[in-house]
Amino acid sequence: MRTVSVIGIGAGSPEFLTLQAISGLRHARAVFALDKGDTKADLLALRQHIIDTHSPSTPLYSITDPERDRNPDNYQAEVIRWHKQRAALLAEAIRTHSGENDTIAFLVWGDPSLYDSTLRIIEHMETYENLNMNVQVIPGITAIQVLTAAHKLLLNRIGEAIHITTGRNLKTTSAHNRRNCVVMLDGANAWLENFSDNTYIYWGAYLGTEHQVLRAGYVKDIGEELAELKKQLRTTHGWIMDTYLLRELDEHA
Template sequence: MTDRPAAAADSPTRRIHVVGIGSGGLDQITVEAVRALQASDYAVAALKRPGDPLFTRRVELLGRHAPGLELVAVQDPERDRSSSSTSTHGDYRGVVLDWHQARALAWEQILAERPGDVAIPVWGDPAFYDSTLRILDRIAERGRLDLDVRVLPGISALQVLAARHRLVLHEIGATITVTTGRRLREVVAAGADNVVVMLNSDLPLDGLDEWHIWWGGNLGDTGETLVAGRVGDVLDELRAERDRLRAEHGWVMDVYLLRRGDGRETERDERTTT
């Protein structure tokens, strides 16, 4: 006879609030999200290293909107970031999936040890390049805990970028591509000409000198920095500002819109036939 996890039906249902908290500003959070925080018994977030500034920022946010709500740290498992293991999309995906599994086990342990309803404050919005929902799915699939997961959308960095630069992210009747720095070259080669880029380990903009860029670093935070212009004219400034933010604040999160050409919106034929 083999050991099997207790069936979820034998344990009480746990309500999990996955709360988008904005891109860095303490007031970039919705009223609905604040109510979810205040209705929770405690909150959980990953601690990536001692003194993690993003964990500290979450503590500050809870102090403002849900005083007394404890933020429980989950030590974040190490992730393989070596170039040999992440050189292709398939390799990278495999590394990330392994990391998600390790995270799921760590989070499940905390949830099993501590009863009550839980808030998980997610940087930006849970719909954009965030692993929280995938991790909770893995926990639910293991069958030890019965989770009732509710998502409270947040203000994403895309929205803040557009607001700060007073932009419409796409041209009239046109499309917009949202991707990561890792995949930028791929989508440009495929013909995309209006691209929002998130999750950047660097700025892979060499060869795109004639494109126009609207860039934002640490949006919503006290170190918020904006740069816009022709890529060939501002690339050195962008890289310097990115390095400065990391050195001064201990972290940098940036997002940018790239548009082929001089950045001016072109009028497309919007006529319809009847």
């Protein structure tokens, strides 16, 4: 049976790669990647750089993620169709480029447990394509850890919970969950949609990369300015990824 290493490569710098990740990469016969149409050139270059540095003879096979209808008549049916199609494409590439007893690898941005579909796709290849593999997961440094390190922050306050959500969900996040709330996948400026006078934001873009930008302050003071900065940075680089912690600073802080 094949073995598949799902390797977290960290979110940003090639120096985030752990010794375990390097070893996993070196043991792989081939690396496979499912690229979305909008995968950014900088991120692709970083992945190639990691392979070139640590295991230059390992081939990389990139498969373009199939298109998905975002407004289908039957949402459930469309999602299943899409899952089947991407599982079929990837399984075909794996069967073509590796042997039945080989070890192969997927390089995952950040950590595989956080807003990433690789483990789900591996399950789909088993379900729909009868491609059974031993799965091993190698953890990576998430964008959240890079953010907290950059701001020299504790993620939690004593005894408090931490909430992790997406930009889309922030609008409906309760005040309780916003006490220590990490936001990822924000295509816009969700911090402007749900804040109080006491909401403080610790923001980071392009974390771990040479373009890293950090800002911190009360949303009521810097929120609009941050939205403008995000717009400018997106124009300058052609893409942006940001992560932030929203924290209610009150008498308990």
